[in-house]
Amino acid sequence: MKSQAKHTYSLTLLLFVVGFGLFFYRHLALDVPLSENKSVNSWTVEANLKFTAERDRPVQARFMIPNSPAHFVILDEYFVSQNYGVMTNLRGNNREAVWSLRRSTGPQSLYYRAIFREADAQSVSNLKSSYPKKQQLPDNQKAAVETIIKHARASSADIQTFAQSTIQILNQEDGNAKLLVEGDMSDKARVDALIKILAEAKIEAMPIQGVYLKQENRAQMKWYLTVYNGNQWLFINPQTGVVGLPKHFLIWTYGQNTLFEVSGGQKPSFSLSVSPTPMNALSVAKMRGLQAESKLMRFSLLELPVHIQETYKILLMIPLGAFIILLLRNWVGLKTFGTFMPVLIALAFRETDLIWGIVLFSTIVALGLLVRFYLDELRLLLVPRLNLILSVVIMVMLFISVISQNLNLSSGLSVALFPMIILTMTIERMCITWDERGALEALSLGAGSLFAAVCTYLVMNIRAISYLLFAFPELLLVLMAVTLWFGQYKGYRLTELFRFKALSGA
């Protein structure tokens, strides 16, 4: 007996740990949300390349597309074009989409659309350095670069501060700086100048192009700078010298590469648009799971067809309802017709609403009882009698439906979802109880069943719980553990306190 108790408790503990373990893993690592309406900030970015195709020449267009950008996760991407073949290639740190077509004429439009989800900061690793070849600078520029390097060295301690003070020197816009940027203080010219200077100082650096994600129809590519300090790549704002990548900055491409190339086309133009698209957190988690090839996500209910999912949403609630029955019977001592009959009635209540459900249930049972009492006079055998009651129950349901249709009461229609076999058995058993134990006992059993059904319904109807069980079916293991634990209860039932009152010595 003792080892049996040990067995039970260790099983309880195991179920508990495994259930909660899976739950927390899926919530924390796979981001399955805890509540149904949680949405995740995500952005749709659309890149559009337009050009006019030349007659009878094969067309090949390529443009850079983001490759696992920092701060973001690509949830989904689409390539939209007419007749073009599309390929994506990895080129260095970048990814490019290559569109090709044997021949075409007229204006062409190629779209790349991707949905980005904000993610927790990820460090950008594995950037291949594209150490810029030392450029042969004109003499005047060379002198300017050397002057700037000298100044910057004097006022810096390491690579990061060197890069920052270089930016400050450029910002002073003195003669040397102007010479280097050739009078053009745009971001691109600055970044080019910075790269030149850093290359001269033997520091690895790369330009970055990207967009700030905010609602914009015509988003501009912005330039940024990344510098390798020997350990990691630092992101530095070329304007201000601030280190760190802004949260909303989507890195589009690294390095000097041009953003797009078109061969066989003329007048190419490239535009970007950005729009926020809040997405349901659960579907985001699903997409991520699919991309990550996570086994735990793959074996998820979300993979099932939608109508099967709906079925499981309901089925997963049944063990919970049964648990309520456990509490009501073993802890409270409530008496009901049949063990799980109230759960099934409660399921029907989900469709009919509570008040209507109670009214319909009572009506059907009352009418069924009347018929059953009448049938008693005919002295039928059990099975034919049950068949007749079943038919009557269905006819009563039909009658209620038709009547409520004519009265425009839509709730009455849902009566069809009542479990008629269960109702039939309830009527039969209630009638027998009525005969043998008296009306009081029968009615109190009926009321007990109805009460249990209402309690079960109220719990099963809590949306948050129903969502949790659906998104985390492993919580059923926890429920099993709790059932095992509560099922050990050997104490008095609530009703027994009154039953044995005389023995309490009070």
Next chain:
Amino acid sequence: MLSMARRLKQAGVLGINHRNSAYALKYNPRKQYPLVDDKLKTKTLLSACGVPVPKLYARISAEHQLKQLSQRLHNLDDFVVKPAHGAGGDGILVITNRIYERFRLANGTLLTLDDLAYHISCLLAGSCSLGGHPDEVLIEKRVITDDAFASISHEGVPDIRIITLLGYPAMGMLRLPTRASSGKANLHQGAMGVGINLCTGRTQGGVIHQEAIDYHPDTLNATRDFKVPFWTDILKMAASAYELTGLGYLGVDIVLDKDEGPLMLELNARPGLNIQIANRCGLLKRFQQIEAYAEHGADKKNAPNVLERVAFSRTLDRPSEEDKPSEVVTPPHECVELP
């Protein structure tokens, strides 16, 4: 609420959850249940082992046998109809005599042969059996109440319920039919339960539903200090059921027939807990004493026989003051007495 639960616990009252997990599930192997759930099997088993039971007149197991019902009942004036798998006294008809081709029930209702046949056919279809399975019907001898009980019973036959654990009688109660229970001896139907002192076989206070009462509600005769005849035989009979059925936790129902003395009526593998109210004493302490004795006190090699077990059981209860048998040692008694 909690203090009530604590007081009940102190009084050693056994709750249903505890009964199921610690006694019914532990001592009663599922395999043996049919022996007691099927009254026909019980009867066959008991009479084969020489335990006195009410005589079986006929068994009806199929609908077509009802055609010969009148032949079968030909020379029977009084008899009892009961389903083999009934529970709680449901479906039992007691026919006391015949009046002009009609059967008279204990409560005076007259039934025609057709009424009777319909009732039996309902029973055959399983209307009163556990789980609604098709059933068989027994027609057996009607037990005539022993004169000893005549003054404190109404209509039906009083019976004696003994709860045994591992073959040790643990508690006994006399169940007296009342008008409210329409002659049935089931407590939840309103029969009166009267506790019996295990040691002496004398009745103690009684209870109807949850109410303590010391006289029979219909005859108004006192039910206290009533000596149950054949008490030792009854205890022995109850104790012997353990070996016959292999069920450790049993409710044994015994009736006293005017002519034949104690007869074993039926056995119950899930006896109710109302007996505690009738005795105004919890079962738990007695069960623990029995378990402890069976574990350590008794001689392991040759398990105690019926007599030894009955002797031990008698020590569980304190004999009332007025007739204390000298040979019985009284253990410290911990039952709660009502004021």
